Structures are given as C-alpha cells and as structure tokens.
Amino acid sequence: MKRWLPHPRLSLVLWALWLVLARSLGPGQMLLGAVVAVALPIALRRVIPDLPPVRRPLAFAAYLALVTWDILVSNVRVAKLALGPRSALRPAIVVVPLDIDDPVVASILAATVTLTPGTISVELDTAARRLVVHGIDVPDAEALVGEIKGRYERRLICAFGKRRPQFRRSD
Numbered sequence: 001m002k003r004w005l006p007h008p009r010l011s012l013v014l015w016a017l018w019l020v021l022a023r024s025l026g027p028g029q030m031l032l033g034a035v036v037a038v039a040l041p042i043a044l045r046r047v048i049p050d051l052p053p054v055r056r057p058l059a060f061a062a063y064l065a066l067v068t069w070d071i072l073v074s075n076v077r078v079a080k081l082a083l084g085p086r087s088a089l090r091p092a093i094v095v096v097p098l099d100i101d102d103p104v105v106a107s108i109l110a111a112t113v114t115l116t117p118g119t120i121s122v123e124l125d126t127a128a129r130r131l132v133v134h135g136i137d138v139p140d141a142e143a144l145v146g147e148i149k150g151r152y153e154r155r156l157i158c159a160f161g162k163r164r165p166q167f168r169r170s171d
Contacts, residue, residue: 006045011037057090060159074117092138096145097128105160
C-alpha cells in the first residue's frame with residue numbers, strides 16, 4: 001500500500017484541490033485528478049518528508065482554527081499599518097528558541113509564522129532549535145517570542161507530541 005500511496009493524506013488533498021480547481025465532478029476530471037494525486041507523491045516520495053502522526057486531532061483542528069482566525073485579524077492590522085505613516089512602524093528581527101523536536105513540525109511552525117501577515121520566517125535552524133522571525137511592527141521583541149511560543153508552538157507540541165506540554169505562567 002505504501003508503495004502506491006506513499007502519502008495518502010497528500011494524495012487526498014491533491015485530488016480534492018484538482019477537482020476544486022477544475023470546477024468539475026465529471027468522470028474525466030475525477031480520473032485525471034486521481035492519476036495526478038497518486039503519481040505526484042510517488043514521483044516526489046524521496047523529497048517529501050513523512051509527517052509525524054497527529055496524536056490529538058481535536059487539538060490540531062483547534063490549532064488550524066486559531067491560525068485561520070489570526071490570519072484574518074492580522075490582515076486587518078497590517079492593512080491599518082500599511083495605510084498609516086511609515087514612521088510608526090517598528091520592524092525587528094527576533095530569535096525564537098524552539099522546544100519542538102521534530103523538524104517537520106518545526107517547519108509547520110515556520111510556515112504558520114509566515115502565513116500570519118506582519119511576520120515572516122527568515123531562518124529555521126532545527127539543529128540549533130531556533131526560528132528567526134522578522135516582524136513589521138514589533139514594539140516588544142520578547143512579547144512576540146512569547147506569542148509565537150504560546151499561541152503556536154505549544155499547540156503544535158500538544159497536537160503532535162506524546163505528552164501535553166507544561167504550561168508556564170510566562171506563556
């Protein structure tokens with residue numbers, strides 16, 4: 001099974017995206033989408049890492065809902081900043097120390113930071129366990145680090161980790 005579907009979840013997502021983009025549920029599009037959804041992961045199986053299992057699906061669903069909400073709120077905030085005076089901006093680069101052990105989960109965190117308007121991941125160093133982030137308006141660098149660790153990293157550890165993370169008062 002793993003030989004023909006090395007990444008079954010990815011194949012399912014690719015097939016669904018194919019059908020959405022084709023805007024058709026005709027048999028030809030369904031078959032062509034299925035061929036692409038099976039062939040692409042097979043061709044790329046050596047470069048696509050295995051995603052660790054989601055141990056707490058509800059925690060991961062809550063994480064996705066939180067990220068979606070944060071993207072919407074951040075879009076409004078960044079639009080206000082873009083329309084305001086440039087002198088009001090306080091850009092900064094901060095280093096976020098990571099507690100995440102898995103490099104794929106750390107990549108999910110880096111992608112989350114980049115997807116949220118106003119911040120972008122500059123560098124992910126899994127060996128040193130750090131994420132370098134640029135923020136467009138950072139009045140307090142420690143607060144940004146705490147927000148990334150508290151809102152995103154802690155929830156990813158909970159969703160993918162074997163144990164619940166210890167919550168500290170500083171989070």
